[in-house]
Amino acid sequence: MTNTTTLTKPVFITADWNAPKNVKTLITTRVGGFSTGNYGTFNLAFHVEDNLEIVEKNRQILSQHLPGNPYWLNQIHSNIAVDLDDSQSLAHVTVSGNINADASFTTIKNTVCTVMTADCLPIFLTDTSGRFVAAIHAGWKGLYNEIIKNTIELILNKTKIDIKNIIAYIGTAICQKHYEVNHELFDKFTALNKDNEQFFSHKPNHKFNCNLAGIAQMQLKNTGVLNTNTFLSKQCTFCDSELFYSYRKQSITGRFASCIWLE
Numbered sequence: 001m002t003n004t005t006t007l008t009k010p011v012f013i014t015a016d017w018n019a020p021k022n023v024k025t026l027i028t029t030r031v032g033g034f035s036t037g038n039y040g041t042f043n044l045a046f047h048v049e050d051n052l053e054i055v056e057k058n059r060q061i062l063s064q065h066l067p068g069n070p071y072w073l074n075q076i077h078s079n080i081a082v083d084l085d086d087s088q089s090l091a092h093v094t095v096s097g098n099i100n101a102d103a104s105f106t107t108i109k110n111t112v113c114t115v116m117t118a119d120c121l122p123i124f125l126t127d128t129s130g131r132f133v134a135a136i137h138a139g140w141k142g143l144y145n146e147i148i149k150n151t152i153e154l155i156l157n158k159t160k161i162d163i164k165n166i167i168a169y170i171g172t173a174i175c176q177k178h179y180e181v182n183h184e185l186f187d188k189f190t191a192l193n194k195d196n197e198q199f200f201s202h203k204p205n206h207k208f209n210c211n212l213a214g215i216a217q218m219q220l221k222n223t224g225v226l227n228t229n230t231f232l233s234k235q236c237t238f239c240d241s242e243l244f245y246s247y248r249k250q251s252i253t254g255r256f257a258s259c260i261w262l263e
């Protein structure tokens, strides 16, 4: 038997950035769902071995606060971005309602671009006129495979928007202090771009702490997004574990969602 009512009202937050008024965001937290234990309480992911019926109930709560059902991606740490305006792309929707990709974008009102994370970066994009929205999931693999650049290039090709008008929000992910990585990752990123060295701090145990948000911010800048148009969450999934799921804190855990749409 599962509860039929939630005990606590869901706590949702919005991106703190200077997007136009017709751009809406909703970021879920752990608060206000039906999941229990490590998944408590608002897990939205089916793939983490939580009770599937409970996850479905959590997703239904979320949908009540959105203008439509979110387009859930089957996230594979790729650099694939899907255009949700394109019915060909949507033809790749699998039986479970998922698309294999790590980013989506749209110019159509009330189409909800969504990513799920628990330490990886959720990134939102729009422009100063609110003509499109995008959501990106980027862990180190996505950053290494340049999902940010790929997504922006697809959007610019489609919309002809000037890159100087793009606005980005780098959402809550794991902070540098809590993200320990090995030497191989340092080697990979510095081989990709020597400037990445600044985002790795040496530790006495020959490991490094990696600043994922810093890498993302630099990649946005290198793609042409103005620093003044890039906004960063001040929170950390590991530090703020009352609100967010953190895979590094508990390897068995849930996922929270970052949703963006045009009104």
Ligand SMILES: [Zn+2]
Binding pocket: 174, 175, 176, 177, 178, 236, 237, 238, 239, 240
């Ligand atoms: Zn932290």
